[in-house]
Amino acid sequence: MDKTNFEYVTPRSILVYILKHYKSLIAGLIIGAVLLVALCFFIGEISGNSVEEENTTADEDLEEAKENLNIAEENLENLQYQLQMQEDILEEYENELKKYEENWEEDIYIQTSASDRSAIDTVYQINGDETSAGQLTNLIFATSTNMYQEIAEQLNDGKTAYNIQCLFSVEADLDLYQIVVSVSDESSAGVREMQELSRRWIEDQCTEYMQNHPNTELNLEVSEGDVYTYFDTDIFSTQRTAEEKKISLNNSINTERNSITTTKNNILTKEKEVEEYEEKVESLEKSEKNSVSLGRASIGIRNIILFAFLGAIIGVVVVAVIYIFCFLFSKRLRDPEDMESRTGQNLLGSLWQPPYRPGKDRWKRKLDRWNGVQYDLNSEEQMNQLLFAIRLKIQRNGYTRVVLTGSCDASDIECVYQEVTKSLPTDVSQKLAWGDNPTWNLETEKKLLDADAVILVEKIGESEIKNIRELRMYLKNNEIQVIGGIAT
Amino acid sequence: MNIRIEPRKTAVNVIEYLFAAILILNCNTIWTSYEETSLNRFLKIAAVVITVLYILICLNTRVQLSTYKFIFLFAVVSAGYFLIYTAVVRYGVTNYLIFLVDALCIYIVVKLAESDGRLTGILYKFENLVVILAVISLVFWLFGSILGVIHSSGIVYSAWTGEDSITEVPSYFNLYFETQTTEYGLIRNTGIFTEAPMYNFVLCIALLIELFARRSISKIRCGILLIAILTTVSITGWCITIVALFAYYFSRRSLTRTGEFLKAIVIPVALVAVFVLLYILIAYRLDTGSGIIRLDDFKAGFKAWTTHIWFGCGHENYDYVKLFMSDFRSFNLGFSNSPTQILAQGGIFLTVPYLLFTFRWIKTSITEKNLPRILFFICFICLFTITVTSYTFLAIFLFMAYSAIGESRQVQDEVPAISYRRRRVIKGKFRIKFRYLGAKYYEGIHNVNGKEC
Numbered sequence: 001m002d003k004t005n006f007e008y009v010t011p012r013s014i015l016v017y018i019l020k021h022y023k024s025l026i027a028g029l030i031i032g033a034v035l036l037v038a039l040c041f042f043i044g045e046i047s048g049n050s051v052e053e054e055n056t057t058a059d060e061d062l063e064e065a066k067e068n069l070n071i072a073e074e075n076l077e078n079l080q081y082q083l084q085m086q087e088d089i090l091e092e093y094e095n096e097l098k099k100y101e102e103n104w105e106e107d108i109y110i111q112t113s114a115s116d117r118s119a120i121d122t123v124y125q126i127n128g129d130e131t132s133a134g135q136l137t138n139l140i141f142a143t144s145t146n147m148y149q150e151i152a153e154q155l156n157d158g159k160t161a162y163n164i165q166c167l168f169s170v171e172a173d174l175d176l177y178q179i180v181v182s183v184s185d186e187s188s189a190g191v192r193e194m195q196e197l198s199r200r201w202i203e204d205q206c207t208e209y210m211q212n213h214p215n216t217e218l219n220l221e222v223s224e225g226d227v228y229t230y231f232d233t234d235i236f237s238t239q240r241t242a243e244e245k246k247i248s249l250n251n252s253i254n255t256e257r258n259s260i261t262t263t264k265n266n267i268l269t270k271e272k273e274v275e276e277y278e279e280k281v282e283s284l285e286k287s288e289k290n291s292v293s294l295g296r297a298s299i300g301i302r303n304i305i306l307f308a309f310l311g312a313i314i315g316v317v318v319v320a321v322i323y324i325f326c327f328l329f330s331k332r333l334r335d336p337e338d339m340e341s342r343t344g345q346n347l348l349g350s351l352w353q354p355p356y357r358p359g360k361d362r363w364k365r366k367l368d369r370w371n372g373v374q375y376d377l378n379s380e381e382q383m384n385q386l387l388f389a390i391r392l393k394i395q396r397n398g399y400t401r402v403v404l405t406g407s408c409d410a411s412d413i414e415c416v417y418q419e420v421t422k423s424l425p426t427d428v429s430q431k432l433a434w435g436d437n438p439t440w441n442l443e444t445e446k447k448l449l450d451a452d453a454v455i456l457v458e459k460i461g462e463s464e465i466k467n468i469r470e471l472r473m474y475l476k477n478n479e480i481q482v483i484g485g486i487a488t
Numbered sequence: 489m490n491i492r493i494e495p496r497k498t499a500v501n502v503i504e505y506l507f508a509a510i511l512i513l514n515c516n517t518i519w520t521s522y523e524e525t526s527l528n529r530f531l532k533i534a535a536v537v538i539t540v541l542y543i544l545i546c547l548n549t550r551v552q553l554s555t556y557k558f559i560f561l562f563a564v565v566s567a568g569y570f571l572i573y574t575a576v577v578r579y580g581v582t583n584y585l586i587f588l589v590d591a592l593c594i595y596i597v598v599k600l601a602e603s604d605g606r607l608t609g610i611l612y613k614f615e616n617l618v619v620i621l622a623v624i625s626l627v628f629w630l631f632g633s634i635l636g637v638i639h640s641s642g643i644v645y646s647a648w649t650g651e652d653s654i655t656e657v658p659s660y661f662n663l664y665f666e667t668q669t670t671e672y673g674l675i676r677n678t679g680i681f682t683e684a685p686m687y688n689f690v691l692c693i694a695l696l697i698e699l700f701a702r703r704s705i706s707k708i709r710c711g712i713l714l715i716a717i718l719t720t721v722s723i724t725g726w727c728i729t730i731v732a733l734f735a736y737y738f739s740r741r742s743l744t745r746t747g748e749f750l751k752a753i754v755i756p757v758a759l760v761a762v763f764v765l766l767y768i769l770i771a772y773r774l775d776t777g778s779g780i781i782r783l784d785d786f787k788a789g790f791k792a793w794t795t796h797i798w799f800g801c802g803h804e805n806y807d808y809v810k811l812f813m814s815d816f817r818s819f820n821l822g823f824s825n826s827p828t829q830i831l832a833q834g835g836i837f838l839t840v841p842y843l844l845f846t847f848r849w850i851k852t853s854i855t856e857k858n859l860p861r862i863l864f865f866i867c868f869i870c871l872f873t874i875t876v877t878s879y880t881f882l883a884i885f886l887f888m889a890y891s892a893i894g895e896s897r898q899v900q901d902e903v904p905a906i907s908y909r910r911r912r913v914i915k916g917k918f919r920i921k922f923r924y925l926g927a928k929y930y931e932g933i934h935n936v937n938g939k940e941c
Contacts, residue, residue: 007553
């Protein structure tokens, strides 16, 4: 069941619905105004002029001073917020720099020199049967991290295994069973020492392998190159990037510190300004002679009017919002128009009288007329109109059996049935019957078996939109025609 | 010939044109950046006034109750957002309130227009105005900035420089302004806008409307917009145009079998060509200073967001985001992307509504199998990501008015694919068929309006 297809309203109907509750709106207006002014009195937020009879110039001066004070205080608050932000950022920069410097201590690339570096390449050729030579080459290459660890321990000059790793380059050729070890350092002596240690470690690995595999015959051939000097661009680039990053961080920190100093100065200036305004306000307040103190704070006429006005608007808006909510989310029929606009059921007639008091509530009547709805008929006229509509439908369509039913209370349907049959001619009234909601009442279902059509009777303020839709859907599914609806 | 003027219809059209004009003017036009004017504030009030007028015009129009329920819920949620923001963040509260009120106004206009079947009309009106602006700017750019036949009529002072300083901008009768020059000395066509990216954003949206929202495209309108985009010298605009045109031509069903066959052959080649072209353009862009600054904006926005994840650093708090920008770009501290701006300034709190509208757009496009709407979305999101338009009326409007895109195109797709020659031969038959489809389409609108149940 697509319920949205039936529900159509106009903005005017919402507006009329709100305006019809004008008493509530006025109440909201008054309560809002009173509450906001009272709230301001009690909280003491407003500190304006006293109720004055004379001396308006002094009052204006005080107002101005207070406005300046408020602005200064607001600026001060913003500056403090800015300072807090700047301090947070400074802390972040400092933490980053600290973290960076800590990492540098561990990084050999930063500690060493990029120019005039000594280096040596050593080629280890493993000869023997292919399987064992391959295994040994792989083993040495895979466990080279242990070599760095051992060399670091043996050198014992403060370098970590990671630092040693940075100075070494190990490449393995598993097809030729060859390992090429390149090592670099600031001095040729250092290079020689590390090369010697690495050679010893590789030889040890080879010996150990042969001990573990006695049947294998392997031969390690070592060919050393000469020591050469070179300029290491990688080290240079790393050092430069690190230096730039450090400079950038230091610059950021300095900029941030300068900003903080400026902000602090601004805060001091602003604090002085606030103090000056406070003193001025205090002196002006003391000089007020013809003032009447009201509660904890004194309040000026202008502020009373302003806050009363604001409160009135807020009050009206709140009440309007509540009524809009009621209008949009109400589940029951509000007036006969709802039958058509929210359920899609055309009306035969209405026996509902709006709750207008005779001679009063002319506003509501006018609003209804503006909305295109007229409730100008009295009960008798409404009944005649309805009777004529029923007769017309029954006689023109040749219906022999029409059932009055609906989703409202059975007594309401019966009441409408009694009134209608009483006034209709006998030949027409004999064709009418009534029954409770057929969606759950078996008797009515039986009556519907030989019925040609149905008239829906719904009570304003009681019948629920959802139930009416369900009933209409039930009748539609059973292919029973609905002549129209009666709102009561 | 008797011309019958319907007062209500005329009034609605005028209001919709005014609304479309506000959408354009709010996108950083030079008039809003004059030193001495406060057009921005005026525009924000005008949006409210136009909404009230729109409601008054629609006072007697029957609209679905659910539409009002959505508007009511939006208003309540906005009020809740304002209260929470005021309690938690407290930065720029007045601006935030104005932003929420304007968003609500746009939502009301969108919902009422949608119920009345007029939402697509607003998009068309927006496009019409942009085409007029494009023509004016092209004339002045060619004969004024390039050929020097027309001379500048004066100078205006713009505060939009990204450095809080005032710059002198040559003006051509207040209809065209020379605000930017490329590194090769070529004056960029920026129309009435403070910078080329913003003009490009407006032009691209108009082009997307022409390609994906109109029932049939006009070559003249398309040509004008394409030339205008070209003259803005905006790589973003060029990339989006290439993607949009490619998507448009290959998403449309060909009228002949030969056409379909040719398309099947051409698509892979064209796809590769488009990718190569985009790669070259983007690579070139990222190598330039502007590209690097844009990347830095993403970093800065993200870093700023990580410091205030839930509620952000405050609505329009650009000073705070600037603190996270790199030092090398101290000469240009303007922000250039929307997603991280929303994240940094509004946090997850403000990002959620944007995401909700985005997901709704994607979901409805997929469930309705609306290809033009999906393509429009992809191009729009790309534009939104690389242009700072988060709080502009136009971006907010498009997030809300996605349902109007591709509405008419879907109906057109139902027309059977036949060759033009054959269509002429069976003209009468085709007309009947087409009329039938048209009737179906208008019947749909009629039902939506609620005039018939």
